[in-house]
Amino acid sequence: xxxxxSLIALPLLASATLPSTPDLGKAEGRCRPQETGPAFLVDVQxxxxxxxxxxxxxxxxxxxxxxxxxxxxxAAGKTFRRVEVxxxxxxxxxxxxxxxxxxxxxxxxLHDRDGNRKFGWRVDGIGFAGNPRLGWSKPKxxxxxxxxxxAPTRITIVMNYRRGLSMRPLAKGS
Numbered sequence: 624x625x626x627x628x629s630l631i632a633l634p635l636l637a638s639a640t641l642p643s644t645p646d647l648g649k650a651e652g653r654c655r656p657q658e659t660g661p662a663f664l665v666d667v668q669x670x671x672x673x674x675x676x677x678x679x680x681x682x683x684x685x686x687x688x689x690x691x692x693x694x695x696x697x698a699a700g701k702t703f704r705r706v707e708v709x710x711x712x713x714x715x716x717x718x719x720x721x722x723x724x725x726x727x728x729x730x731x732x733l734h735d736r737d738g739n740r741k742f743g744w745r746v747d748g749i750g751f752a753g754n755p756r757l758g759w760s761k762p763k764x765x766x767x768x769x770x771x772x773x774a775p776t777r778i779t780i781v782m783n784y785r786r787g788l789s790m791r792p793l794a795k796g797s
Contacts, residue, residue: 645707645740647693652681652704654719661725662775663752667716667732669782669792671748675736679706679718682729682764689729689764702728710734725773728752729764732780744790750780757783757790 654662665679681704682689688701696703706720722728734748735741742749749757751767761767769778783790 647697648680648703648705649707651723652679652706652720654706654721658721659774661722661771661773663720663722663728663730663769663771664775664777665718665720665730665732666777666779667718667750667782668779669748669750670710670716670734671782671784671793672736673710673712675734675738675747676707676709677716677718678733678735678740679720680704680731680733681720681722682731684727684729684764684768686764689767690731690761719775722771725771727768727770729768730778730780731767732782734782734784744785748782748784749790750782752778752780754779754781 663681667677680693681702682691682696683701688696693703693705702723704720704722706718708718710716718732730752732750733742734750736748737743737746751762752769753762753766755762755766769776781792783792786793
């Protein structure tokens with residue numbers, strides 16, 4: 624009887640897990656003209672090319688929450704912001720993301736070159752606030768975070784792409 628109950632419960636548990644929703648955090652993260660409150664102005668450096676989209680995301684600056692599922696964070700009342708834009712065809716690239724208040728936040732930036740909305744280490748680029756050296760796992764939240772003040776705060780993120788078996792910035796001059 625327990626086995627049958629367990630089999631019945633599995634689909635219910637699976638349906639309780641929400642798939643990631645691409646629009647979550649976008650309304651909260653959108654900067655508005657002349658806005659003066661807390662925000663990150665992210666200068667993007669080292670783009671491999673001008674294809675695809677840039678997806679900037681803001682998380683709590685804790686290891687357990689950094690890069691966690693957006694649905695879980697929002698359901699728990701935790702910070703999650705997202706800005707997604709096409710890569711500009713030319714010129715400097717700066718993104719703006721609004722924040723709930725001054726503080727320290729984990730920040731990730733995906734160069735989604737193939738447009739599939741997921742990180743593919745063979746194709747896409749990735750960068751983080753603080754520009755940590757990347758290994759085979761996600762960086763520690765403290766290494767991938769930045770402190771925001773009461774007004775827009777400028778930070779720079781250097782993109783990393785696959786080079787051999789590692790992820791690192793492109794060579795200078797490329």
